[in-house]
Amino acid sequence: MGETGTILVEVFFQTISYWWVIIPTIFLGLIVGGVPGFSAANTIIILMPLTLAMDLETGLIFMVSLYCAARMGAGIPAILVNIPGTAGAAATPLDGYPMTKQGRGQQALAMTFVASSLGGLLTTVIALATMPVLARVGFYMHSVEMIVVMLFGISLIASIAAQDMVKGLIAGFLGLMIGSIGTDVVYATPRATFGFLELYDGIPLIPALVGLFAVSEAFVIIEKRLIITDDARKAMATPSWHATFEGASIALKRWWHIAWTSVIGLIIGVIPGAGASIASFVAYQQSRSFSKTPEAYGTGHPEGLIAPESANNGVTSGTLVPLLVLGIPGGATAAIMLVVMQFHGVSFGPSLFENNPKVGYGMFMAMAVSYLFMMFTILPLSRYMSRVTTVPTIYLAPMIISFTLVGAFVPREYMFDMYLALAFGVLGYVARRTGYHVAAILIGVILGPLLERYFLWSLKKSDGDIMVLFSSTLGNVLWVCLALSIVLPIWFETRRKRREIVIQ
Amino acid sequence: MTKGQPINRRNFLRTGTAVSGIALAAPTLLRASSYPDRNINVVIPTREGGGADRNFRAFTSIWKEKLGTDFEPGFFPGASGRVGYEIYMGKNEPDAYNLIFGNMGPEVLNWAMQEPSFDIDDYLYFGRVDTDPGALFVGAESPLQTLDDVIAEGKKRRLNVGTSRMAHPASIGLLSLGEATGADFNLIPLSGGKNTVAGAVTGEVDFSVLTSGSVIAAGDSVKTLLVFGENRVGEALDNAPDINDAFDLDLPEMLSSRAFGIHQKAVDDYPDRFEVLTRTFKETFEDERLLTAYVEGRGTPEYLNYGGIEECAEFKAAMLELGARFKPLLTGA
Numbered sequence: 001m002g003e004t005g006t007i008l009v010e011v012f013f014q015t016i017s018y019w020w021v022i023i024p025t026i027f028l029g030l031i032v033g034g035v036p037g038f039s040a041a042n043t044i045i046i047l048m049p050l051t052l053a054m055d056l057e058t059g060l061i062f063m064v065s066l067y068c069a070a071r072m073g074a075g076i077p078a079i080l081v082n083i084p085g086t087a088g089a090a091a092t093p094l095d096g097y098p099m100t101k102q103g104r105g106q107q108a109l110a111m112t113f114v115a116s117s118l119g120g121l122l123t124t125v126i127a128l129a130t131m132p133v134l135a136r137v138g139f140y141m142h143s144v145e146m147i148v149v150m151l152f153g154i155s156l157i158a159s160i161a162a163q164d165m166v167k168g169l170i171a172g173f174l175g176l177m178i179g180s181i182g183t184d185v186v187y188a189t190p191r192a193t194f195g196f197l198e199l200y201d202g203i204p205l206i207p208a209l210v211g212l213f214a215v216s217e218a219f220v221i222i223e224k225r226l227i228i229t230d231d232a233r234k235a236m237a238t239p240s241w242h243a244t245f246e247g248a249s250i251a252l253k254r255w256w257h258i259a260w261t262s263v264i265g266l267i268i269g270v271i272p273g274a275g276a277s278i279a280s281f282v283a284y285q286q287s288r289s290f291s292k293t294p295e296a297y298g299t300g301h302p303e304g305l306i307a308p309e310s311a312n313n314g315v316t317s318g319t320l321v322p323l324l325v326l327g328i329p330g331g332a333t334a335a336i337m338l339v340v341m342q343f344h345g346v347s348f349g350p351s352l353f354e355n356n357p358k359v360g361y362g363m364f365m366a367m368a369v370s371y372l373f374m375m376f377t378i379l380p381l382s383r384y385m386s387r388v389t390t391v392p393t394i395y396l397a398p399m400i401i402s403f404t405l406v407g408a409f410v411p412r413e414y415m416f417d418m419y420l421a422l423a424f425g426v427l428g429y430v431a432r433r434t435g436y437h438v439a440a441i442l443i444g445v446i447l448g449p450l451l452e453r454y455f456l457w458s459l460k461k462s463d464g465d466i467m468v469l470f471s472s473t474l475g476n477v478l479w480v481c482l483a484l485s486i487v488l489p490i491w492f493e494t495r496r497k498r499r500e501i502v503i504q
Numbered sequence: 505m506t507k508g509q510p511i512n513r514r515n516f517l518r519t520g521t522a523v524s525g526i527a528l529a530a531p532t533l534l535r536a537s538s539y540p541d542r543n544i545n546v547v548i549p550t551r552e553g554g555g556a557d558r559n560f561r562a563f564t565s566i567w568k569e570k571l572g573t574d575f576e577p578g579f580f581p582g583a584s585g586r587v588g589y590e591i592y593m594g595k596n597e598p599d600a601y602n603l604i605f606g607n608m609g610p611e612v613l614n615w616a617m618q619e620p621s622f623d624i625d626d627y628l629y630f631g632r633v634d635t636d637p638g639a640l641f642v643g644a645e646s647p648l649q650t651l652d653d654v655i656a657e658g659k660k661r662r663l664n665v666g667t668s669r670m671a672h673p674a675s676i677g678l679l680s681l682g683e684a685t686g687a688d689f690n691l692i693p694l695s696g697g698k699n700t701v702a703g704a705v706t707g708e709v710d711f712s713v714l715t716s717g718s719v720i721a722a723g724d725s726v727k728t729l730l731v732f733g734e735n736r737v738g739e740a741l742d743n744a745p746d747i748n749d750a751f752d753l754d755l756p757e758m759l760s761s762r763a764f765g766i767h768q769k770a771v772d773d774y775p776d777r778f779e780v781l782t783r784t785f786k787e788t789f790e791d792e793r794l795l796t797a798y799v800e801g802r803g804t805p806e807y808l809n810y811g812g813i814e815e816c817a818e819f820k821a822a823m824l825e826l827g828a829r830f831k832p833l834l835t836g837a
Binding site: 041045138139142143182183185186187188189190197200201202272322326327328329332335336338339343345412413453457460461463 | 552561582586591662670692693695701702722725
């Protein structure tokens with residue numbers, strides 16, 4: 001066994017011995033991840049005095065465990081009550097919530113726990129094994145290539161709009177227009193802010209997210225007695241472990257799906273500045289494009305839930321790679337980890353694995369061990385968590401609204417954000433009642449500003465030459481892949497229909 | 505033994521008025537003497553995890569002991585720092601419990617580009633923490649490894665240069681370099697220091713310019729080629745030369761300078777509180793532990809540079825003048 005192998009084994013057993021930190025942190029992470037507006041990043045900031053007081057190893061394990069668990073926690077309310085806790089979980093309710101409404105909330109939770117844990121574990125191992133190679137991804141994925149990656153996610157609007165293309169595209173464009181509110185990335189000129197200072201930094205994601213999904217859903221469910229159907233309620237009257245095992249089994253049977261969608265998350269996570277929201281939409285879009293049953297997506301399809309959850313947990317390990325190898329934090333949480341670790345005198349970057357190999361490998365090992373622990377500690381909770389769906393809507397709807405409004409307030413502590421969440425709630429309600437898809441609006445709101453940023457950088461770099469979009473080899477390959485991922489499913493579908501006609 | 509005065513109406517009223525006056529003034533006196541009796545909120549107009557975050561934590565780790573209370577940072581990035589200032593001036597009470605920790609370089613330059621919604625004299629910087637010259641740096645794997653490479657290549661083609669924001673002293677330094685050498689540079693605002701470093705390291709841009717403290721913190725992922733001011737740290741910035749020495753110029757130092765600011769109204773209404781702030785701020789500089797805190801926080805102790813109200817006002821005025829001069833180039837106007 002080489003020197004690295006010895007270090008890895010040593011670090012593994014050392015990390016396991018910190019179970020007393022990891023297990024409570026997992027539960028803390030689940031809570032902060034599940035509450036809209038909270039996240040691993042702002043929890044680490046709040047608890048920073050505590051983190052700084054811990055020794056290096058404990059602090060590191062605490063932060064990494066919290067990060068992983070918060071990512072997984074964000075999926076729980078997204079599935080059960082249509083409240084994605086973070087932008088990274090925005091694609092989770094697309095199929096997770098329909099499952100809940102069908103009375104399969106327990107299965108959906110078990111599925112997401114297995115997909116998240118396995119996806120996170122797998123990508124952590126891959127990241128650990130291929131760190132030097134993965135760190136190179138950022139060297140090839142520049143603004144031009146990122147435009148195409150964004151378009152993979154945005155093209156999901158067209159898929160969602162398949163049933164009513166005009167309404168779907170209108171919703172998507174509305175989302176993109178809303179996403180363009182704020183100051184421009186080059187000269188910081190305010191656009192469409194209507195004089196509201198609170199909109200200078202763009203539309204805040206959490207109010208938009210909880211408003212469009214949760215508040216509008218609360219308005220809709222209040223018209224019914226329960227979220228779930230009567231049949232589902234009868235089935236849930238006698239809760240059992242069976243549904244948990246069934247959900248876990250469904251996910252395990254789709255291990256290959258978990259693997260490749262989590263790798264999408266890993267690769268996107270490695271790119272500095274990209275994040276879980278991009279990864280989960282791209283994974284969902286890819287999953288749907290190459291599915292044999294694309295029409296089932298959006299109706300409670302297991303793969304539609306597995307794809308975004310595996311991907312956003314894949315991002316978690318991905319963001320650590322540029323941090324550890326290049327000294328560039330891949331996301332907000334990684335940036336805060338950087339500050340904390342620097343206070344402990346650890347310098348990140350190329351010299352880390354020479355000077356402090358145990359710290360470098362230790363962070364990945366902490367992630368792997370956290371995912372292992374999560375698999376066994378969280379799975380049993382699905383049985384109890386899913387009971388929330390049996391609460392009558394006269395209690396549940398006001399709880400959802402107040403819970404989400406607080407969530408909208410938390411990140412920036414502006415009353416404005418609560419009003420904004422309500423406004424998005426009304427918009428979402430009108431959209432639902434008139435047949436416009438709120439997810440299409442949301443994709444525009446989330447991915448639109450990122451697309452614009454990369455687009456303006458590209459144009460600025462090329463002095464306004466639009467052909468810059470086709471100036472890189474990798475970019476052109478991605479363009480072809482994008483075209484194929486849009487055209488091939490349509491072609492397969494047409495061929496399938498023709499065959500059906502011939503058979504009839 | 506002196507004989508006490510008899511209690512009559514006049515004495516009774518006189519004593520009563522005095523006692524009432526003391527009783528009424530007591531809360532104010534008590535408040536003044538016990539300031540601060542709660543945490544102090546600090547608006548930071550950049551993202552968490554960046555250079556401002558690092559410096560803020562290092563500095564306040566000592567200052568909080570002098571002041572006897574903790575500091576609570578709130579990060580309000582966006583619009584090149586404008587969001588944080590607008591929030592500070594528009595939403596925070598001018599009661600000396602709300603401060604701003606800004607960068608007097610780029611953020612004051614901003615006012616020269618676009619006027620804010622408030623009067624820029626309605627706040628003042630009272631405590632300069634550091635002065636940090638801008639630097640030009642390349643990624644460790646960049647084909648441009650020397651300053652000569654950069655100039656020669658810049659004469660052949662337009663080089664894309666990352667900067668954290670257009671209105672930044674380092675951007676002005678770069679434009680001055682272009683003027684002096686005839687090299688053609690195209691500034692690309694990459695929204696923040698982390699992205700600017702990442703841009704140079706990953707090859708998104710040909711190279712970047714940024715405050716040198718953040719360049720030093722990036723470690724050996726980058727290589728510094730030029731400093732837009734005196735290189736006070738030598739090896740930490742790869743012994744890069746000062747632009748004035750390298751090109752025989754006479755430019756002012758292109759400095760970023762982090763400083764604590766406060767509402768002018770708070771200074772006027774609560775002079776006693778302001779006195780506590782400025783006194784303890786200065787005492788922090790005199791504490792030897794500040795240097796250790798800076799080193800531990802990966803700050804650059806050589807850049808620690810105390811400045812009071814006057815020094816900050818001078819800096820603010822100089823930045824406004826520099827901004828007015830380079831406005832057409834930085835705004836695309």
